Amino acid sequence: MTAFPSPILEARNLSARYGQVQALAPIDFQVGAGELVAVLGPNGAGKSTLLRAILGLVTNAGEVAFMGAALPRRNPVAVASRGVVLVPEGRGIFGPMTVMENLELGAYRLKGREERQRRFDRVFELFPRLKERLGQAGGSMSGGEQQMLAIGRALMADPKILLLDEPSLGLAPRVTDEILETLGVLNRSGLPVVLVEQRAPQALKLAHRAYLLSLGRLVAVIDPREVQSHDQLAQYYFA
Amino acid sequence: MDSALIGQSLVSGLGIGCVYGLIGIGFCVIYNASGIVNFAQGAFVMLGGMITHVLLVRGQLPYFAAIVLSVLVVALLGVVIERLVVRPLWKRNAPMFVMILATLAAQIVIERLTFLAVDDQPKTLPVFTDLPPIMVGGVAVNIQSLWIVAGSLAIVGLLALFFKGTRTGKAMRACAINREAAALQGIPVHGMLALAFGLSAGLGAIAGIMLTPTQYTAFNVGVPFAISGFIAAIIGGFGRPFGAFLGGLTLGVVQSVAILSFGAGLKTVVALSVLLLFLFVRPSGILGAAK
Known part of the structure; x- marks a missing residue:
């Protein structure tokens, strides 16, 4: 396994099931401080289930520790309160509510006005378009803007680690690039990121490490620097 | 038909319609927070009037104090029902019909306990302001009806402010839209469910307290009120609090005019006919269903 910085998020023997169906076989998974870790694999590989198991959104077994303490x-409310924030697949924005209200709810647990404003400023710096749409219903925006809102709302919670489930789903390539570029900026500012993504080449450009899953099992842990070509990536996929 | 009589009927219909509307709002608040149709809602209406009566007559409390205490006690009971009846089933992902049956069982238990604790005789409350009716163009408007209309409008306004202007209100709306996404933001979804039950129970109690001086309360009045409130919520667009209020007004006025035209015996038939009409013609209700 590739060497990584001291783990901030660590799952041991984490497995998950939906009813009687095991969706994720026991897996060890780590994210180091300041890392961007990609989770790759085809449809049905268990990528989203891995994130949902970490958050406690599905029936799961095993241990998950964050910053040295068990989660x-x-x-999921308690997990979120510890700073582990997920941007779910499909974005999960509150469609009938305004952009402003969505962002405010991201900082639901925060009481200080100054800190709230600081977080707003940070979100608007990353996504200036949101500032122009504050009074607009979140659900009436384009897919890309909704994804920006979902990430912005997550940032309002001041996450200690950000998990994203397929942020590029349904977005045009140009918008996807914009979103991924912003995730790169966030990560370079020190925020650990877990990125579940089907668009493997783009994800690997950003990632420090990548976990490749298939049929609910861990297939490989990849060092992106060792993946020189699409053919080599395909080999991993079809190995 | 005498126009003054029709006017009288409309005034009476608006008064009872406001009460149906408040009960309907109670249904919507809980449904939005949990997806549950709470048929114990009628019990809260009954208890509002009944507890106020007991505190006033047996407890010798001042009227206003009895009202406030009664609303608080019923709101607390709403939270207790959520904790003891609903949440355990909710956590186990019980099917919806099981949860609906559980709330119906809670309604029956409350009804029987009230019967044992008090008696089966109807109870009433004094009117809030003991003044003669105001005559408006030949229509006598009693002051209690004004209290009901003004009180209901004030409550609807305060609820709108709560849901639009407060952090907790917005969090409750977020839970109604997407509970999982709300939990992922650290919003305490279970706490919001308890709050929804407390709020709905308090609303039911206020409706019962405002109405009792014009009618009466007894251990068994809850179910008819629950049915009327439920119909109001469906007519308005299930899950839409303001729609439920409009639905209540519609139902109250139609019922009142029907009583005038066909007699009180057909009151329930008319209410159910209005429901069927909406289900056939506009099943999503006046404002369109929330979900």
């Missing part, structure tokens, strides 16, 4: 296994 509650069936309490």
Whole structure:
């Protein structure tokens, strides 16, 4: 396995099931401080399930520790309160509510006005378009803008680690590049990121390490620097 | 038909319609927070009037204090029902019909306990302001009806402010739209469910307290009120609090005119006919269903 910085998020023997169906075989998974870790694989590989298991959104077994302390296994509210924030697949924005309200709810637990403003400023710096649409219903914006809102809302929670489930889903390539570029900026500012992504080449450009899953099992842990071509990536996929 | 009589009927319909509307809002608040149709809502209406009566007559409390205490007690009971009846089933992902049956069972238990604790005799409350009716163009408007209309409008306004202007209100709306996404933002979704039950129970109690001086309360009035409130919520567009209020007004006025035209015996038939009409012609209700 590739060497990594001291782990900030560490899952051991983490598995998950939907009813009687095992969707994720036991897996060890680590994210180091300041890392951007990609989780790759085809449809049905268990990528989203891995994130949902970390958050405690699905029935799971195993251990997950964050910053050295165990995370509650069936309490996503408590997990979020620890700074582990997920931008879910499909964005999960509150469609009928305005952009402003969506962002405010990201900072639901924050009481200080100055800190709230600081977070707003940071989000608007990253996504200036949101500032122009504050009074607009989130659900009436384009897919790309909704994704910006979902990430912006997550940032309002001041995450200690940001997990994203297929942020490029349904977006035009140009918008995807814009979103991924912003994730790169966030990561370079020190925020650890876990990125579940089907567009492997783009994800690998950003990632420090990548986990490749297939049929609910870990297939490989990849060092992106060792992946020189699409053919080599395809070899990993079809190995 | 005498126009003054029709006017009288409309005034009466608006008064009872406001009460149906408040009960309907209670249905919507809980449905939005949990997806549950809470048929214990009628019990809250009954208890509002009944507890106020007990505090006033047996407890010898001042009227206003009895009202405030009664609303608080019923709101607390709403939270208790959420914790003891709903949440355990919710956590186990129980099917919706099981949860609906559980709330119906809670309604029956409350009804029977009230029967045992008080008796089966109807109880009433004094009107809030003991003044003669105001005559408006030949229509006598009693002051209690004005209290009901003004009180209901004030509550609807305050609820709008709560849901639009407060952090907790916005969080409740977020839970209604996408509970999982709300949890992922650290919003305490279970706490919001308890709050929804407390709020709905309090609203039901206020409706019951405002209405009791014009009618009466008894251990068994809850179910008819629950049915009327439920119909109001469907007519308005299920899950839309303001729609439920409009639905309540529509139902109240139609019922009142029907009583005038066909007699009180057909009151329930008319209410159910209005429901069927909406289900056939506009199933999403006046404002369109929230989900």
